[in-house]
Each structure stands twice: as structure tokens, then as C-alpha cells.
């Protein structure tokens with residue numbers, strides 16, 4: 142099991158005898174709530190679990206301890222390793238000794254059935270009760286409050302750090318689930334497969350390389366794949382907003398959007414070709430290999446190849462799918478994302494950048510860019526103008542806030 146972190150109080154004689162007592166703890170979520178033990182007497186929280194007896198398997202100990210403390214029954218097949226925390230400190234039962242504890246944490250589920258709780262003496266003394274709690278961050282906070290009031294660190298500090306880490310793991314999991322749901326909602330084509338393919342192609346520019354490849358020209362960590370996913374979201378949004386859908390081919394638009402920047406890897410590596418042109422053969426090969434007919438393949442690859450020709454947006458007879466792809470592409474990185482991007486650039490170029498440096502950059506980039514709208518369709522304009530309004534209000538307040546001290 143991977144170690145999450147270790148805690149060593151160094152308050153013992155290093156040559157003293159070592160007493161070891163490993164433990165197993167459960168991170169149990171059901172319907173968005175976590176099963177935790179709450180000490181009513183002291184106000185702190187911990188994950189259910191406890192010591193592993195001699196000869197006992199850690200997972201058996203987990204099942205037994207959860208049942209004894211909470212009355213809930215762990216489903217054995219649901220047990221998944223998370224990580225361990227190692228603790229070393231003075232053995233309170235032996236002033237010459239060292240107490241060592243490896244704490245194994247597991248994700249697991251519990252069934253609907255319940256058994257009788259068998260609390261230990263100290264659990265009765267501390268008035269421990271099992272509770273289903275919705276926000277781990279609240280428990281982290283309560284534990285911190287308890288520590289500040291002089292609560293005994295060690296266990297509580299360990300628990301709050303693990304809760305903090307689990308909170309992030311869960312957040313990421315929910316984000317990924319939401320993304321998977323969104324991809325399924327796009328429709329019947331194998332969009333997930335296409336996204337995975339584009340990701341694999343773009344990974345070469347996102348993670349490695351030399352001579353500018355891998356480091357974005359803007360000098361901060363910009364992911365071309367994340368951009369592609371956001372543009373996909375904008376294409377879908379624009380499509381859904383558009384009445385009549387005249388001239389639109391939904392699936393073709395989605396696929397072209399997924400592939401639109403796939404050529405970035407090659408153009409960055411070779412440093413010559415336009416990335417739109419580089420994307421054409423990559424898109425074509427993928428679609429033909431996946432059973433698309435030639436005509437449809439050429440049409441979609443053509444959208445990819447033309448997506449950079451932004452001057453065509455104002456041609457009255459422009460293909461509606463191409464126009465929508467271009468508008469979607471423009472909508473990403475603008476508005477709030479533009480402001481944050483400006484900030485990242487300022488910071489990348491100058492470690493000691495100030496609020497005023499940022500203001501300067503906003504005033505030269507995102508702010509004026511918002512007033513130079515490339516949008517053509519009413520839907521594109523509506524989304525763009527919404528962003529412009531926000532940037533305008535942001536700039537007003539930002540200016541006020543950084544100049545208010547000039548008295």
C-alpha cells in the first residue's frame with residue numbers, strides 16, 4: 142500500500158523497545174455522505190476502524206472494527222486500498238519505549254443491514270457515536286478547532302490530514318464522473334474513444350519535449366487537450382441554443398471540435414506547418430479506420446483543416462458547422478479565463494509581479510479583446526457579450542481596489 146505521509150514526534154529514546162500496533166480504517170461513502178465516528182465529549186471526528194489483532198488480516202480487522210464501532214457491515218468485495226499513514230512516538234504505557242503504528246486506510250461500502258455495536262471503554266468515555274456526514278471539510282475544520290483548544294494531536298492530526306486528502310480524491314472522482322456523464326450525453330458516436338485518442342496524440346506536447354515543445358509559448362501550463370474539451374462544451378452549448386439548426390450536422394460538428402487542435406503535436410514538434418493543416422490527415426486516418434465513409438470523413442477533416450481561417454467567419458455563405466466551431470474556439474479562454482491566463486503569464490514572466498502589473502496586462506490584452514468581438518451568430522454574440530459584461534465590471538472594481546490606497 143502506498144504511504145500517504147508519516148508522523149514522527151521524536152519525543153522518545155531512539156534505542157528504546159518498539160511496540161507496534163497497526164490499524165485498519167474505513168472511508169465509507171453512501172449517497173454523498175461519509176460514515177465517521179464523532180466524539181460528542183470532545184467534538185472531533187475520525188474514520189471508523191481500529192487495531193489489527195495478532196494474526197488478523199488487515200481487511201478482516203477493518204470489517205470487524207467497522208461493525209463494532211458503527212454497527213454497519215462492510216461489503217468485502219467493495220474494499221479498495223487507499224494508503225497508509227505511519228506514526229512513531231513515545232509509548233505512553235512505557236516511558237522508555239517507542240510506539241509505532243502503520244494505519245491502513247481503505248475505501249469500502251457498507252450494506253443496508255446492521256449489527257449490534259460493541260464500543261470499547263474509551264469509546265464510551267469519549268462518547269463516540271457513528272454519524273453520516275456530508276462534508277469532510279467541515280470535519281477537518283472541527284478537528285482543527287479541537288487541536289487548537291489543546292486536543293491531543295497524533296490521532297486527530299492524522300485523521301484531519303487524511304480527511305483533507307480524501308476530500309480532494311472524492312472531488313476529482315465526482316469531476317471525472319460528471320465529465321463521463323457529459324460525454325455520454327453528447328450522443329451515440331464513440332466520443333469517449335475519440336477524446337482518448339486526441340488526448341494520447343496531444344500528450345506529447347503537454348508533458349515532454351524540448352525546444353519549446355511542452356512549454357507553451359505563453360510560458361505556463363496550458364493544456365491543449367483541456368482546451369479541446371472546453372471548446373467541445375461551447376460547440377454543444379451553441380448548437381443547443383441555435384433555433385432551427387439550419388445547415389448544422391450535430392455529430393460532425395462534435396467530432397470536428399474534438400479533433401480541431403489534434404495537429405498541435407505535430408506542428409509544435411516540427412515547428413513549421415499550420416496545426417490546422419497538420420490535423421487533417423490525423424483526423425482522416427482515425428475516421429476511416431473507424432468505419433466512417435469517405436465523404437463524411439472528408440467533410441469533418443475539412444472542418445479541422447479550415448478552423449484557423451478565422452477571416453472566413455464573416456463570409457455570408459460560410460459553412461454553418463465551420464462557423465460554429467470557430468465561434469466555440471474563440472469563446473474558450475476569454476472572459477474570466479482570459480483574466481486568469483493574463484495573470485499566469487504576468488507571473489511566469491516576472492516572479493515578483495504586482496497587482497499593478499496584472500492590471501496593466503489586463504488593460505492590454507483581455508479587456509480590449511473583449512470589445513473586439515469576432516462573433517457572428519446571435520447565439521455567439523450573446524455568450525461573448527455576457528463575458529464582456531463581467532470583464533467590464535471586474536476591471537472597474539479591480540482598478541478601484543488597487544488605487545483606493547492612493548490617498
Ligand SMILES: [Fe+2]
Nearest residue numbers: 401402448449
Ligand atoms: Fe486551433
Ligand SMILES: [Fe+2]
Nearest residue numbers: 372401402470
Ligand atoms: Fe482551438
